[in-house]
Structure formats: structure tokens, C-alpha cells
Amino acid sequence: MGRYIAHRLATTVVVLVVVSFISFSIMQLVPGDPAIIMAGLGASGDQVQRIREQFGLDQPFMFQLARWYGGLLVGDLGESITLSRPVIQALAERAPATLALAGVALALTLAIGVGAGVIAALRQNSWIDRLVMAIAVFGVSVPSFWLGLLFIIVFGVMLDVLPTGGYAPLAEGFTAWIKSLILPAVSLALLQIGLLARITRAAMVDVLQQDYMRTARAKGLPDWVRIGKHAFINVLVPVVTVIGIIFGLMLSGSVVIETVFAFPGIGRLMANAILTRDYPVIQGGLLVTAFAFVLLNLLVDVFYSWIDPRIRYD
Amino acid sequence: MMKLRKLLIAGLCLSVVSMPMLAEAQKKGGEILVGMYVGANSIDPHFSASYPTRTMLYPLYETLFTVGETGTPIPMLAEELAISADGLTYDFKLRQGVKFHNGKTMTAEDVKASLERYARFSPDRISFAPVTAIETPDPYRVVIRLKEVSPSFLDRLASPTSPTSIIPSEQASRELNKTDNIGTGPFRFGEWVPDSHMTLERFDGYSPNMKATGPDGFGGRKTVWADRVRLRFLPEASARVAALESGQVHFIEDVPQPSVKRLQGNAKIAIENLAAFQMPVVYLNHALAPTNNVGVRRAIQAALDMDEVMLAASGGVHKLNHAWVYDGNAFHNDGGKALYNINDAAKAKQILKDSGYKGEPIIFNVASIAWMQRVGVLVTEQLKAAGLNVELRSMDWPTLASMANGNAGWNMATSGFGSQPFVGAWSYQRLFVGEFNLARAVDDKVMEEAWSRFNNSLDVEKRKAAWRDIQTRSYDQVYVVKLGDMGMSHARSAQLKGFRAYAGATRLWDTWLD
Numbered sequence: 001m002g003r004y005i006a007h008r009l010a011t012t013v014v015v016l017v018v019v020s021f022i023s024f025s026i027m028q029l030v031p032g033d034p035a036i037i038m039a040g041l042g043a044s045g046d047q048v049q050r051i052r053e054q055f056g057l058d059q060p061f062m063f064q065l066a067r068w069y070g071g072l073l074v075g076d077l078g079e080s081i082t083l084s085r086p087v088i089q090a091l092a093e094r095a096p097a098t099l100a101l102a103g104v105a106l107a108l109t110l111a112i113g114v115g116a117g118v119i120a121a122l123r124q125n126s127w128i129d130r131l132v133m134a135i136a137v138f139g140v141s142v143p144s145f146w147l148g149l150l151f152i153i154v155f156g157v158m159l160d161v162l163p164t165g166g167y168a169p170l171a172e173g174f175t176a177w178i179k180s181l182i183l184p185a186v187s188l189a190l191l192q193i194g195l196l197a198r199i200t201r202a203a204m205v206d207v208l209q210q211d212y213m214r215t216a217r218a219k220g221l222p223d224w225v226r227i228g229k230h231a232f233i234n235v236l237v238p239v240v241t242v243i244g245i246i247f248g249l250m251l252s253g254s255v256v257i258e259t260v261f262a263f264p265g266i267g268r269l270m271a272n273a274i275l276t277r278d279y280p281v282i283q284g285g286l287l288v289t290a291f292a293f294v295l296l297n298l299l300v301d302v303f304y305s306w307i308d309p310r311i312r313y314d
Numbered sequence: 315m316m317k318l319r320k321l322l323i324a325g326l327c328l329s330v331v332s333m334p335m336l337a338e339a340q341k342k343g344g345e346i347l348v349g350m351y352v353g354a355n356s357i358d359p360h361f362s363a364s365y366p367t368r369t370m371l372y373p374l375y376e377t378l379f380t381v382g383e384t385g386t387p388i389p390m391l392a393e394e395l396a397i398s399a400d401g402l403t404y405d406f407k408l409r410q411g412v413k414f415h416n417g418k419t420m421t422a423e424d425v426k427a428s429l430e431r432y433a434r435f436s437p438d439r440i441s442f443a444p445v446t447a448i449e450t451p452d453p454y455r456v457v458i459r460l461k462e463v464s465p466s467f468l469d470r471l472a473s474p475t476s477p478t479s480i481i482p483s484e485q486a487s488r489e490l491n492k493t494d495n496i497g498t499g500p501f502r503f504g505e506w507v508p509d510s511h512m513t514l515e516r517f518d519g520y521s522p523n524m525k526a527t528g529p530d531g532f533g534g535r536k537t538v539w540a541d542r543v544r545l546r547f548l549p550e551a552s553a554r555v556a557a558l559e560s561g562q563v564h565f566i567e568d569v570p571q572p573s574v575k576r577l578q579g580n581a582k583i584a585i586e587n588l589a590a591f592q593m594p595v596v597y598l599n600h601a602l603a604p605t606n607n608v609g610v611r612r613a614i615q616a617a618l619d620m621d622e623v624m625l626a627a628s629g630g631v632h633k634l635n636h637a638w639v640y641d642g643n644a645f646h647n648d649g650g651k652a653l654y655n656i657n658d659a660a661k662a663k664q665i666l667k668d669s670g671y672k673g674e675p676i677i678f679n680v681a682s683i684a685w686m687q688r689v690g691v692l693v694t695e696q697l698k699a700a701g702l703n704v705e706l707r708s709m710d711w712p713t714l715a716s717m718a719n720g721n722a723g724w725n726m727a728t729s730g731f732g733s734q735p736f737v738g739a740w741s742y743q744r745l746f747v748g749e750f751n752l753a754r755a756v757d758d759k760v761m762e763e764a765w766s767r768f769n770n771s772l773d774v775e776k777r778k779a780a781w782r783d784i785q786t787r788s789y790d791q792v793y794v795v796k797l798g799d800m801g802m803s804h805a806r807s808a809q810l811k812g813f814r815a816y817a818g819a820t821r822l823w824d825t826w827l828d
Contacts, residue, residue, distance in 0.1 A: 032712030036719050081357045084491040154557045164557040262548045264510035277712045
């Protein structure tokens, strides 16, 4: 296992090198010059050129690329053009809100998605099954920004029980923190809950039809042992695979929710960076997101062997 | 120094617009919660200031001169200004006893150090290009010497587009975004969390301008009633409205017009319309066919129905105005008025026919900003009805701005002038003349000569005449098609009193919670 993890980490480095090269190259190809955006309409060539020189944007592509990789070697993601601060600092400032949002959304997804999927499978073709699947389809289909706004109107304005937006750090107290997370986390989670419920149901239905499950029943094992131990542990493999992807998507795909709920997270940082062509932030943000994806998938792979001892990587 | 013209400033401050609040009793205390439509990337005292950034900066910082309600320069930290007859020396007498947030008393050394920092970091530092020396003959006098006449120097010094904020001298050596946010403003800095919020606290050591009778633009006599202000950055319009309706904020900026109609039925909420927030425009490329043909450009100008276009842009909060500055500005004039909002498709067709236009495609770049998209579609249809072969291309703002910086790939492009019509005529120079003018016009001697007169005369009336010629020429040659003056609707809780909408920023002084 140790060798496997080491190998995967080495592969991760290659993936990150490729990701950073692609993100760096794409941003050079996208039209739009940050120096022109900063200088404003009608700015003279001198003004634009001065800004380009200030941020090294006037240098040849290969030079900029080499400087970017050189910085990465010492953990330097560069300096934001529009924020006048290191990219790593800008990302670190916004990471807590995004991590909290994705974490709570994942917890909700796991609790509700897996639970609903298992219940639907155990009550296959009943009205409960159909209701759960109908809600799952709704969750998959409904646009998250629309749902977010609906939640704001219902719970923020009409019922007045939750804040309409903003992020309260843990330092302001647990109650304020969790209240600020409920609506955005549910909005972010609903799509994934629907997906996970459907996958869990399909996996559980499949497992329940296996011979060993019939044997367990014939042995007279109580339901909680049969379902909780023999069935559920086998459902976990496909579910864990999806969870890795879901969490990655939540980390990287919260732009809309962060905007609707005025969350100071990485999603908004990236969206603003794209709109101002702040190359270092875009590149740094993509790299960090890619790293999170790769790391999560590695954890998922390691987790496989824990839940299914037959899986060995050595 | 020979002083032929001495501006005794105190009298200027008497024209303030402070009457409405006299009828209501102000209350001290509480925290005003504000929902802004966007935050800022930088709150450095000497960097660029858009409308939202000004809302964040002006509570903290003040300048020697600032702008009043109509954008005219008025004194703030300066008490008197004497300009030499040759226009090369500006002698400022400072107000005494003005305290910084750190308790230090402001002196000429702080002013000098601050202006020198501005000249290092500000995107508008070109304003200080004519400055040869900043002298401090005594602790309350600052003398600025210029190498050449710069009649707009005071306008530039007072301009809020990149404020000449006065900060303690020991802070002036700090790099960009590294100061401790210490100024002389009526609020002191609390905290700023980018993309989340900023807090401001009443500065009890504030030294108001006692020569004024009330607030005036960014200047005048400012009074803070609230203990604190919390500016929350709420980019999603519906979420802003929900925050106001639920009582989670007292004030929100930029309410969409459909929500305005709904909120008008709520007795607990009042709408505050800002008559002029920005100036939507379509600028034309003189360097690329077919808009290099002045006939084609004039046909575009003649075809447009500004009533319809501005209704689409603003949803109803707008005014038709041909001028490049807002009503009330001293440089407002009638130049080009006859060519604004002609709305005559038949005339446009005739001009086109005479111009020799053969139906060549006209590329119209439209930024993916909601009002620009609406304007883009409507303008395209109106021009097609007049016989112009317009090809609409939608793109994000950075792409549009970068393309417009060159001659190729566009004939028309959408934009909006935000600060220019507010701060005044001088700010249009780089848009209308020079190598990088918006219209990519070359060798327009009439325009160049008019700007030369504008920039070299110390006589205000002559400068106004020059500006009238500039505006007239911009219409005659169709540099930029002005669509109108677009406003913005704010909304406040009935609990928030004293608020007055202002084109410069959202101001939180002289407002209070009832």
C-alpha cells in the first residue's frame, strides 16, 4: 500500500504539471488583456504597457511559463494582478468559507442521499421508492441558483428564520456559523443528493439480489445485520467512488451558490478573476482545485481497500 | 508669489443641500447595515475608485479639495486656495486641528507625503505630471508648483476617480494595499473581508468643516450618527432585495425595476432613485470600414430611438440628455443637441444612400452585462430597420475592451461612462483625443485644436467655449453615440433616515436609524 500511495503521489505531480500547463496556456489564448482592463477605456499605450511590465505580462510566453513553474517549486503561486496580494493568500482567505460550505453540503448529501437510496431500494417499487426517486429527479433537474433564491424568499423573508446571505465564521459562534451555512449548503447539496440517492438505490437493489444475501436471510439473520452489515458494506464501493467526485465538484462548482448567498469563497474569487483576466489567480485556483480532486481520488482509492479487503494495490 | 486670483472658499460651502434633514430629529447610535451590489478589490487610499470603492473609501479618507453635489471642486481639508496669475502655483492653506484616526494632528508634511505617494501609485498619476515641487513653507501651508499651465489641475486634485487621500506621513512610504487604513474621515476602519463585508466605526475625534452648514457631495460638514456601519457585498440582486425585506439590512443599492414596483407597495420600505448613475454609450470605430465612412456613422446616429433604447437599458430610471456631463455641471451646453435622438429611419436611409454604403457588415460587439445585452439587441433591430447590416457579437467585458483597444474586429461597441459625466469635461480627454481615443479617430485637427484651447486657457468662459466645440465635434463626426443618462434605484428601510442618493457613492454620514 505504501508503494502504491507513493506512486500515486508521484503521478499527482505529473497531473499537476499538465494541469498547470494547460491552464496557463488557455489563459494566454483567451482574448482579454488584464492590463487594458486595469488601465480603463481610452488608456494610452504607455499606461497599458506600464501595467504589463509591472506584472511581467510583456515577457515571452516561455519566460512567463518558466517563471510560473519556478515559483511553484518554492510554493509561490504568484501575485494577483487585481488584488495586489499573493495568490496563495487570496486563496487561503477564501478557503474556510468554501470548505465549510462543501463540507456541510457533503454531510447533508451523505446523510440524505445514501439514506434515501437505501430506503428506496428496500421498498423497491413501492410508493416510497417512487416518491424518493421523484424527489431525486427534482433535485437533479432544478437549477441551484433558482432553488437558492426560493430558499432565501421562503426561509429568509417569509419565515425569517435564517439569514438571506453572508458567511459567519466559526469565531462568531457555532449557531451563527451553521445558520449561515444551511441554505447555501442545501442548495448546493440537492443536485448531488439526487444523484447519490439514485446510485445508492441501484447498488443496493443489485446487492439485495445476490446469493449471499439470500443465504443471510435463510440463516435467519436479523434485518439490521443483513442490511447494515452484509448489504451496506458492499454498496459502499460505488458510493464512495461517487462521493470523491461529488466533493470535488462541490469544492470547485460552488460559484453560483457563493454568488447568490454572498459567500466569500474560492468560487467567487475565481469568477471575479476570470472577469478581470487575473491570470495568476485563475492559474493558482485551477491548480489548487486540481490538487484537491487528485488527492480526494487517492483517498477514495485507499478507502476501497479498507472497505473491501479483496482490493489490493501492491 | 503674486496672487491675482484668490479663492476665498468658505462662501462656496454655504450652498449645501442640507435642508431635508432639518425637518427630522437625528438619533445617535446603532449599526447601519448596507447591502452593496459589489465590493472592491483594493481599498488603498490612492488606487482607483469605482462607485462601490468610493462608498468604502470616502468614509475613511478626505482630500484637500473634493467634489460637491454636482461634481464641482469644493474645499475639504484645505481652507483657502490661492492660484498664481500664471496658473503655475497652487497655494493651499490647511484647516487646523484636523485629527487622523490614530490621534495625530494633520500637517503640511502629511499632505506632501500623501500627494507624493499618490504620484507613485495612482492610475491617474498622470495628473501630477506637471508638478515640479510640493513645498511646505509652514505646518499649515502646502504649495504645489507646476511646470506648465494645467487648468484642470484642481479638478484632477478633487477627482474621486482615484482620490488624493491624505494619510499620515509615516504611512505614506507603505506599498500599495499595505497602509493601515488611517485617514481623517468621519469613520474609522473596522475590518474588511473581501467578497464578504467591511465595517466602519464612528470616529469621535472627527474634525468637521465648520464653515459649511451641511454635507455637500463628498465634502461639506459631515456628521456621523450611527455607531457603526456594516457594508455587506451582496452581488445577487434578488438576495439583496430579500435581505432588505427581511430586515437583515437597512439599505440596498441597485434594485432591479421589477422589484422596485413590488417594494413600492411595502410601507416599511422607501425607494431612493439616483437620477444619473452612468451614461450608456455605443462607440464607433473610425478606423475600420464601413464605419470609417462618416455617412454610415451619421446614419447610425439618425436611426436610433433613445426613448426605447434607454427604457430597455434602465427599466425606467433614466433621462434623455445629449450632453457629456450631467445636468447642473458648469460645463453643460447645447453642443450637438440637434443630432441627439433623431429617431428618423427614413432620414437614416437617405444618409446611407448618399454615403455609398453597400450593405457591408457592421460588427457590433456587445458585452455580456445585462443592460448592454438589452441595448445591443434593440439597437441592432433599429439599425437593421434603417437598412444597416448589423452583426451583433456577444462577449465578456474583458474581451470587448481588449478588442476595442485595436482597430480590427469591431465597428460598434457598447460601454458606459461612469465617473466621466460626474467629474466633468476634463476627464474625457483621453476618450476623445490622442492615439488611443475610443473612436480610433486620427488627424482630427478640429478636435485637437479644441482640446488645446481647453487645456491652455485659464479663463473659465473660454474653456467652456472650447468644451462646447469638443462636444459639437464629437456629435458631428459621431465619435460616440450617447444613449442617455441612466439612473439606479436604491431602497431603504423606513427606519433609516436622512439618506440622499448621490452620483458619487452611497454616503453613510448624515443618515441615522430611527
